[in-house]
Amino acid sequence: MSENTVAAPAVAAAPPTPPRPVRVNKRKRHKHNLAGYGFIAPWLLGVFGFTLIPMVYSLYLSLTRFNLLTAPQWTGLDNYVTLLSDPRYLQAVKVTLIYVVTSVPLKLALALLVAVALNRGLAALGFYRSVFYLPSLLGASVAVSVMWRQIFSQQGLLNEFLGWFGIHGADWIGDPRYAMWTLVLLSGWQFGTPMLIFLAGLKQLPQDLYEAAALDGAGRIRVFFTITLPLLSPMVFFNLVLETINAFQTFTPAFVVSAGTGGPIDSTLLYTLYLYLKGFGSLQMGYASAMAWVLFLVIGAFTAVYFWSARRWVNYAE
Structure with missing residues (x-):
């Protein structure tokens, strides 16, 4: 090729033609x-x-006076104002809060304890898992509540068992000092559902962390609080939210154990039981509707606080 020959400029490639949009009928x-x-x-x-x-x-x-027999009469916020001056309503709030703050931690603690024990590779694991889940499968039904009443009545099975050792048992459901705690025990006894959730979470934990802790000489208690519990915090959070909502809505055990009165001396007058007594016992459906909306807002507030605090103690594995 001659030195004076000039190379032809390269031709830029034409941009690809965009695909034509598909027209959908x-x-x-x-x-x-x-x-x-x-x-x-x-x-x-x-x-x-x-x-x-x-x-x-x-x-x-909730803004009316309604007795199920006549047309609702508008009263504005009267029902909500009356709640604050109703001593039985305030007692129901107190009893319900005590029930929630005692039964929920007890149930979750028992569920986690049993789940950790079952996670150690016991023989016949399926059998034990079914046995522990059975009370939750039955639920807070009328039959279970009637059985609980028969166990803790003055002439019930518990006092009969204590009588074998010469111990005179109390009237557990007839004494206001003990009646509420029978309901708390019933809730704790039905720990099967959160137990299964904890057990599923334990199966997914990485074993290399436990091997490293064993090499460092960490004890079981230290391993539980530094490895197991932080990694299980999402399951703890999930169970905490669900069980708190369920505890606020508990009705059947209190209704059956107290024979529908909330006694003795309103010691088992849970919120939903008093709502039922007002709505269907006294036919004050407007008042009961106001109670239902207050309960809805309280549950929403508890849930919001849980989600707000979750960022501080719930650890999600990346």
Whole structure:
């Protein structure tokens, strides 16, 4: 090639042609949307028919005087003001708070303790897991509550057992000093559901951390509080939220054990039991609706505090 030959400039490659947008037939897209709405229609009917609309109507009733027999009469905030001066309502709030702050930690502690024990590779693990879960499977049903009443009554099985050793047992459900604690024990006895959640979490923990702790000579208690418990904190948080909500809504055990009165001396008058007595016993449905909305707000406040505090003690593995 000659020295005077000039190379031809390179031609820039043309940019690729963007793909043409696919035009979707509007009629076909509308048909697909209708099919989707059709599949979720049962859920929508359930949410609006059994949750949202009843909640809005309950809010309206909480601002009225309604006895189920006549039309509601608008009273504004009178029901909410009356709550603050109702001594039985204040007693129900006190009893419910005591029940929540005692039964929830007891249930979670028992669930975690049993889960750690079952996680050590016991023989017949499935059998023990089923046995411990059985009380939760039965739930807080009327049958379980009746059985609990028979155990702790003055002539019940517990006092009969104590009588074999010459011990005169108390009237556990008839004495206001002990009646509430029988309900707390019933709640703690039904620890099967959080136990299974803890056990599933324990199965997922990395074993290399435990091997490193063993090489460093860490004891079991130190390993539990520095490795196991921090790694299980998401499960603790999940169980704490669910069990707190369930504790606030407890009704059947208190109703059955106290024979529907909340006695003795209102020592087992849980919030939901008093709500039932006002709504269906005294036919003060407007007052009961106001109680229901206060309970809804309290549960929401507890849940919000849990989520706010979770950033300080819940550790999610990355």
